Amino acid sequence: MTTTTADRQSQADGASTGGGAVPTARGRRRERHHWRRRRKEYALFLLMISPNLLIIGTFDYWPVIYNAWLSLTRWNMLSGTPRYVGLQNYENLFSSSSFHGILWNTLTFSAAIVIGSVILGLAVALLFDQKLRGRGIVRTAAFAPHIVSGAAVATLWLFIFDPAYGLTRVVLDPFGVASPRWVNDADWAMIALIIAYLWKGLGFVAIVYLAGLQNLPEELYEAAKLDGAGTWTTFRRITLPLLSPVTFFVLVTSIIGTFQAYDMIAVLTGGGPGDATTTLSWYVYQQGFRASDAGTAAAAAMLLFFILLIVTGLQTRFVQRKVHYT
Structure with a gap:
């Protein structure tokens, strides 16, 4: 069977198109695998530092925040409850x-x-x-x-x-x-x-x-x-x-x-x-x-x-x- 120049060109185009589809799909799978691995690493990182963050937040930042709020109140620690007075303590x-x-x-x-x-x-x-x-x-x-x-x-x-x-x-x-x-x-x-x-x-x-x-x-x-x-x-x-x-x-x-x-x-x-x-x-x-x-x-x-x-x-x-x- 005789193959014309147009047929050979068509087959070459099809081969190049089909051949390019395989690496593209493989690359997408590789990219998805990469991001899944990165998410696992981030999750592990957060899991590892969460105790430190909890301790720092509890003993460093929370006392400052609570003290800032307390400075806006009037409270006798022996009786009563804190009463909001705004900036009166500073004044x-x-x-x-x-x-x-x-x-x-x-x-x-x-x-x-x-x-x-x-x-x-x-x-x-x-x-x-x-x-x-x-x-x-x-x-x-x-x-x-x-x-x-x-x-x-x-x-x-x-x-x-x-x-x-x-x-x-x-x-x-x-x-x-x-x-x-x-x-x-x-x-x-x-x-x-x-x-x-x-x-x-x-x-x-x-x-x-x-x-x-x-x-x-x-x-x-x-x-x-x-x-x-x-x-x-x-x-x-x-x-x-x-x-x-x-x-x-x-x-x-x-x-x-x-x-x-x-x-x-x-x-x-x-x-x-x-x-x-x-x-x-x-x-x-x-x-x-x-x-x-x-x-x-x-x-x-x-x-x-x-x-x-x-x-x-x-x-x-x-x-x-x-x-x-x-």
């Missing part, structure tokens, strides 16, 4: 002159601890970095207060600050200077609290800085020495910039620690005299557990939350511009 706080003083106390306390921790911690770390005899024992002794409870440290400083028989009197008497009434005088109470708090955390900050110092590359110092750079220039141009990640860590931990300070305030000053050493965290405790005013306590806690949120944002900007990771 009462900002219209209170004593609360303005509490905010100032919080900022003063936090700034003094943060600045003091950085300066004194770095100075002690530089001293510890020297090749001195018995430096291991000295480092251990300096770090020890950090692992002691805040209540115990505050009790120790109560004895040190005692104007009748404390260590401060023993030190000041030979100079004819009377020991101040540290924790009972509004002019000295905050200073006493700052001294005790700095002493407790100084060893930890010094050890952190010491770890940073001992990991700095020696070749940079050798190059600076060959270039004729002095001690201060080397410290300012090499040591400080390379220690910026450590400084940032110290800033973050110090700020968080000061805003959470409670135990040493409770034992050393009790927030007094008057409100001289009352910080936001101590005020939240007073309103919530002593005055049983849950609404005011929640509003103060939300203000503390927003302050920390702003500080965190500023710290993030600081990291982007000033912190140099090597």
Whole structure:
């Protein structure tokens, strides 16, 4: 049978069309299989992280949401039920002159601890970095207060600050200077609290800085020495910039620690005299557990939350511009 050119072309077209249908169907089956597998992987992923999401949502996010709602209510925890009052709790706080003083106390306390921790911690770390005899024992002794409870440290400083028989009197008497009434005088109470708090955390900050110092590359110092750079220039141009990640860590931990300070305030000053050493965290405790005013306590806690949120944002900007990771 004779096959014309048109017939051969028709058969070729049919073969090419039929041959192309098989890969297309196979590709669709492969794609469906791929998406089924991806859905199974997503389902497994969600199943694996759901316990963590549940825990984080329950213990992190839900308390914040509940506290935000509680700050809009008036509720005596000993009796009655929460009553919605809107922003009245916040208005009462900002219209209170004593609360303005509490905010100032919080900022003063936090700034003094943060600045003091950085300066004194770095100075002690530089001293510890020297090749001195018995430096291991000295480092251990300096770090020890950090692992002691805040209540115990505050009790120790109560004895040190005692104007009748404390260590401060023993030190000041030979100079004819009377020991101040540290924790009972509004002019000295905050200073006493700052001294005790700095002493407790100084060893930890010094050890952190010491770890940073001992990991700095020696070749940079050798190059600076060959270039004729002095001690201060080397410290300012090499040591400080390379220690910026450590400084940032110290800033973050110090700020968080000061805003959470409670135990040493409770034992050393009790927030007094008057409100001289009352910080936001101590005020939240007073309103919530002593005055049983849950609404005011929640509003103060939300203000503390927003302050920390702003500080965190500023710290993030600081990291982007000033912190140099090597």
